[in-house]
Amino acid sequence: MKFPDNFMGLEEEQAKSYKDSKAVIMQVPFEGTVSYEKGTSKAPKVIIETSKQLEIYDEELGRETILEVGIWTDDKEIKEKTADKNVEAVYAASKKHVSENKFLAILGGEHSITTGAIKAYKEKYSKLSVLQLDAHADLRDEYTGTIYSHAAVMSRIRELCPAVQVGIRDFSRPEAEKIKKFNYPIFMAKDIYDNDKWFDKAIGKLSDDVFITFDIDVFDQSIMPATGTPVTGGLDWYMVIKFLRRVFEKKNVVGFDLVELAPMKNMHGCDYLAAKLVYKMIGYKFFAKK
Numbered sequence: 001m002k003f004p005d006n007f008m009g010l011e012e013e014q015a016k017s018y019k020d021s022k023a024v025i026m027q028v029p030f031e032g033t034v035s036y037e038k039g040t041s042k043a044p045k046v047i048i049e050t051s052k053q054l055e056i057y058d059e060e061l062g063r064e065t066i067l068e069v070g071i072w073t074d075d076k077e078i079k080e081k082t083a084d085k086n087v088e089a090v091y092a093a094s095k096k097h098v099s100e101n102k103f104l105a106i107l108g109g110e111h112s113i114t115t116g117a118i119k120a121y122k123e124k125y126s127k128l129s130v131l132q133l134d135a136h137a138d139l140r141d142e143y144t145g146t147i148y149s150h151a152a153v154m155s156r157i158r159e160l161c162p163a164v165q166v167g168i169r170d171f172s173r174p175e176a177e178k179i180k181k182f183n184y185p186i187f188m189a190k191d192i193y194d195n196d197k198w199f200d201k202a203i204g205k206l207s208d209d210v211f212i213t214f215d216i217d218v219f220d221q222s223i224m225p226a227t228g229t230p231v232t233g234g235l236d237w238y239m240v241i242k243f244l245r246r247v248f249e250k251k252n253v254v255g256f257d258l259v260e261l262a263p264m265k266n267m268h269g270c271d272y273l274a275a276k277l278v279y280k281m282i283g284y285k286f287f288a289k290k
C-alpha cells in the first residue's frame with residue numbers, strides 16, 4: 001500500500017498493517033465486454049481518489065471505521081486482456097486475501113469480474129449465496145461471443161451458488177423465460193421501489209454466508225447517471241443502505257464488489273456516492289450488529 005495514495009488517503013502512521021487490517025480493497029479496472037459507454041476502467045482509481053475527501057467518522061455508526069478495523073489498499077491492478085483470463089486473475093488474488101481472513105471490497109471494472117471472486121469465496125464457504133443489486137438480470141447464456149460477458153455474469157454465478165437479485169428492471173425475452181422456468185428469487189424494481197416489505201423476504205432467501213455484488217446502476221439514474229447502461233426507475237440511496245444494513249445485521253457478509261461506475265466529467269457527486277457506499281458497507285460489516 002502506498003501512502004497517502006490509498007483508500008481515504010491515510011499516512012503510514014495512521015494506517016494499520018496488512019496483517020492488522022480486517023478489510024482489503026482490490027482494484028479490478030477491467031473493461032473488456034461492456035456493451036455501450038466506456039469508462040468503468042477508471043472507477044477504482046477515481047473511487048480511491050474521492051475517498052480521500054470523505055469523513056473518517058461514520059455519523060450513522062458513530063465509528064471511525066478505517067482507524068478501528070484497518071482497510072488495506074492492494075496496489076495491484078487486475079486488468080487482463082480477456083474476460084476469462086481476468087476472471088482467473090481475480091480468483092487468484094481473491095483467494096490469497098480470503099485465505100488470510102480479509103473482508104474484501106473489490107472495485108470494478110465491469111460486472112464480468114465477479115465470477116472470479118465468487119469462485120474464491122465458494123471454496124471457503126461451501127454454502128455461499130450471492131446477493132446482486134442491479135438494474136439488469138445479467139442472465140444471458142452468453143453475450144457477444146463470450147460466456148464471461150457482463151451480461152451473462154449471473155448465469156455464471158448461478159452455476160456456482162444460489163443468488164437473490166434485487167432492483168432488476170431490464171432483461172431480454174430469453175432471460176424472462178429463464179426466470180419463469182427456474183423460479184429464481186428476483187425482486188423487481190417496480191415491486192420494491194416504494195416500500196420495504198420485501199426486505200426480510202429477500203434476506204430469507206439467502207444462506208448464512210453472503211457475497212454482495214453491487215452494480216451501481218441499481219440506483220436511479222437521477223442520482224447515478226455515471227454508469228454505462230443506466231435504466232430508468234431505480235432505487236434511492238436511503239432505501240438501499242437501509243436494506244444493506246439489514247443484510248449485514250442478519251447475515252455473515254463475507255465480501256462485496258462494486259461494479260459499473262463509469263466516472264463522468266463534472267459529475268463528481270457520483271464518485272462520492274460510490275466511495276461513501278464502499279466505506280458504508282465496510283462499516284456495516286464490522287459495526288451494524290449491535
Ligand SMILES: [Mn+2]
Nearest residue numbers: 135136215217
Ligand atoms: Mn447492470
